[in-house]
Amino acid sequence: MNNEFLTRVSFAGIPHALPHSSDTSQATLYPMTPHDVCKVYWTLSSLTISYAYSINEVQICRNFSATSSVAPKNRLIAPATFETTDFDSQTQTSYVMALKLDGVYFDADDNSKTGLELIFEEADSFNLINLCLRPIPGMGNIAREFTFLNKTFGVYLNYQSPPVTSASFSNFVMVPEFIVI
């Protein structure tokens, strides 16, 4: 299949019609370059997240993906969606991942700094932990880093103590796959 294409884009590498916000507080993957954003928007085919953590001696390992089959040319009309959600009945935890490509965030003074919003969260039924890309005020956390397109971002295991008496968090990896053109 020939996926070559050429289209006019905004300075951030996405269609002119999509929102461009200078409020970067919503961007969790920030800052990226417009070249990275352009590549993700037009050619990302799947995004996989894997990690492991333990709470009160209970070991949890996750590995889940979100994929899209929308061809690049069709993304001129609307962005591809990368979203997945699930519930672990054994541990009574739910987890969700959603990459928001329907807009970009940019620095009003420096257009070379652009960001996307990635919603990722794992939480148990009793709100004892919350694993996400931001620290939650009032809760303890274990911070880790991960790389995405050669950029480093932070991920946080937020917990409440008690009841959490022991916690550990490691091996957070986010792996993208792109359409070969």
Place this chain on the structure above:
Amino acid sequence: MAWTLEYDGATKPIASFGVNSIRRVRKNLLTDKVMLHVQGNALSSLPTFAANVSVKIFNDGSKWFDGIVTQTPLHCSSNNEAYQYELSGGWWYLENLIYQQAWKEPIDPTENSPTLYNVYKSRVILGLDISGEQLSIGQQITDVINYAISCGVNLAMGNVDIPVHIPLDECKDLSCADIIRRLLRWVPDTICYMDYGLSVPTISFLRRSQMPSITLNISSHVQEFSIQPRYDLQVPAVVLKFETTNSVNGKAWKESVQQKYPETCTGSELKALVLTINLEGSKANYVVQNITTTAIETSSVAWWQAHVPGLTNISASNISIGNVSRSGILPNELISGTVANWMDKTAETDIVRCKISYADASEAVIDREVAVRILTTDATTGIYKNLLSLTTAESIPQNLAKQIYNSVNPLQYDGTVVTVSEEISQDFFGKTLNITGGQPAWGTMNAVIQEVVEYLDSGKVFIKFGPAKHLGAADLAELTRSGRLLFESKNYSERITAEVSSNGTVEQGIYARVDNTSFGPGKYKMIKFADPNNASRTIQIDTADIAASTVTVKLREEDVCESGVLKKRYSLASEPYSS
């Protein structure tokens, strides 16, 4: 008679040197020699006279010989030991000195008019001096002798009255003696005579008619003689055929001139001396330039179309011209050829400007400024010619046929005479000989004496007279060698001007026509591109399509995504405007 000898600074009676026999040999155009026979204990004693030492012999105080010791051979037999010394006169120096002439050479050959200086070369041109004047045989011989004197040879120049001009003769690496013999081939009745009586040996050259005569009576002291008239050597006519090859710009042609004596001869007579002599011809080189010019008609549309290629395909009726100006004033435009300084014409670059307006199906221009650069000149159409170099032809020697005729036509007598007397009181050499007491014709024969051998101890004199065989006058075949050995001198102008090639330097034209291939800045209303193979496929950019009054459409940069990679490109677009 008191004979003395000066050797090594001392003058003593000749007998005191042990000399018991003296013989002097004098031959025309050869070295005078004196043989001294010294008998004695040659084996046990050193030579009395050392080689290369000066020796002078006096007779009653008058110098009889002046020369140097050139050979000291020793002869020994069972009852005899003797040195046979050979003394050589002044001609010996001429035999052993290579003649050289001054040639002009540039100090700095890269200069346009370099300063010349003299360089002596053994390649010589006989009959020409350094200033380019032709020399007679006498003048050339004088130059040879003076050259030898300048080299330290102990000689003085005596009489040489031979005003005969010859063709230029180029040769190289010849001794002064060879040069003189070569010159005297043209006048073989000439004798070279060395006068030892003066303080410095003086060399003279006398023609038969210039020599004093001496008369011998066969009944007085003549011991024996032989004589024969040489009717066979008489030449009834001399015809010289001078051939020259002239050229102009490399195109050559031959020219021949005949000189004869007597005037009525034809050259076809038996025994006539016919010589073909090549002379250097004239060489001329011209530069020729064809010039084509035309009037400058700046108000003519056709003139502008001829000068601005872009106007060629536009109908002349659609073109209007205005505001014409010129930077120069010369009347004509140079169309072909070049203008060089030697034409005595002026040329200049002229920039002609105008404003042109036109419109056709694919282009519309208003007041477009057009400038063309042309070469203007005050020359007119024609052929211009300039002489670059000219080498004049070698001149034909005047009266040479007559001079040769006078040398070889008179009847010559050939023979020998031996006289014996108590004392040798007469100097025979350098004279013509008449013999009386025999046939009347002998008394006025004026035979040139070519060789004299004098035996002082016996008073015997051997005389040989007749034509000069060594000069080629002995027979017709030898005489013609004078011409056969002579080639035209191709370098005579080089000797004077130092210019090896006489082609000259072609001065190139410095102004040539200027072609115009580009427009000045213009104001286009519309440009239309069309596929030459399909006229319906066109690209048209027309300012009339812009409705807004102040919009500029130009290339502008924009962002694009090419297969997932963010890039930039340029697009032709206007700035936003209100609709």
